[in-house]
Amino acid sequence: MDTRYLIIGGGMAADAAVKAIRRADPEGSIVLVSEERHPPYKRPPLSKGLWKGDDEAKIDLKTAAAATRLLLGKRATRLDLADRRVALDDGTSIAFERLLLATGARARPLPGLPDSPRVVAYRTLDDYRHVRELARPGAKAVVIGGGFIGSEIAAALRLAGIEVAMVFPEAAIGSGRFPDGLARAVTQDYQGRGVRVLAGRTVASAEERDDSSVVLTLDDGSELVADLVVVGVGTVPNDELARDAGLATDRGVLVDATLRAQRLGGGEAVPVYAAGDVASFAWPGLERRMRIEHEDNAYSMGAAAGRAMALSLAQERGLAGAAGPRHHDHLPFFYSDLFDAGYEAVGLLDTRLDLVEDWRVPGREGVVYYLEDGRVRGVLLWNTWGQVDAARELVLGGQAHAPEDLLGRLPTDDHHDP
């Protein structure tokens, strides 16, 4: 099979790329290959809206409407740069003119856990359906991890009436990301809602018992018996296709300012792009290269990569008026819901930076700034709405700020309807 544009991956970055290509090139053939058997869908509702009764059909991104051929349930196994061809696990291969790697990330497995259907490293729609099936009334769940996914899925399960225990090595939920006082307040809120929080604990060993439960032994010798165990301990980028093809990777596919991948050691330009969770990009304002694993990034980077692929091809073909791809410069925002608290944020939330906290109601409503040499690298808007653009400008501005400059700077929009 031949196609003008080949997209590997079936997530939100892939969907955004397809739609941007179609806008820029109404004619060119597009093929999307995804290992998942579902067409691209929105991933954030898997730990939020779907547990609150939202309709599963609403998460479908309707990618096929952009006149794309979707090859679902198929895995790309090898990229051959010289032949411009990708091999699939069904023995076929596809030749391309432009390729996008939108392979995202997979849930990091936690060694020592039994290979059991009751243990789920949470990432996909199939994982959601499976956990939902196990989360019957009266079920006991253990959530391992106190970061983004762990804290969201623990809240979702608790709201569904399940008995939930959380286990993680840090001192509190969100430690390392939220200032200590806020992390403590969030943890107390979870406890007040009936979540058993086992902070500062790790799982020493675990085994499945009689096909009906999993017994976890913690590092202090205590035991937890669970009907289901949900693991949310970070991700691993799916960058093997790029690495094995001789492209530059470093915990993600290294892309340039136009989201184009590069050969290891440099050399001539390749017709390969990467976007979303798998792409490692040098962010303006943050002064570092990193992967950003959030929805707004998947959409904005996917769209920018799609546009860049179409423009670079038009330029190569000498089409009249074809402009070169622009440099990608959208610093994404991200968000999370923790029971009835919520936040939006941009940049780096890392408590190793210098923190300036500006609370209107301590632990409930305010703004946290994360600074490096006085420059704002990250902003956490806690129950504070309508300030994402202003926060982004502060980060991109790159000026040094004294803490008192920042206090009172980003008031909440009182008209927000959460």
Ligand SMILES: Cc1cc2nc3c(=O)[nH]c(=O)nc-3n(C[C@H](O)[C@H](O)[C@H](O)COP(=O)(O)OP(=O)(O)OC[C@H]3O[C@@H](n4cnc5c(N)ncnc54)[C@H](O)[C@@H]3O)c2cc1C
């Ligand atoms: C439960 C959950 C909740 C989240 N909530 C939020 C939130 O509240 N806010 C927020 O900002 N972000 C959230 N995120 C993060 C956000 O969903 C991700 O950043 C986003 O999904 C990344 O999109 P992507 O397209 O880059 O990668 P992915 O969504 O990981 O998609 C990659 C796709 O590629 C496929 N694939 C991988 N390798 C191959 C291969 N070799 N061949 C074929 N197909 C392949 C995968 O199966 C998958 O379908 C959440 C993530 C999860 C899992």
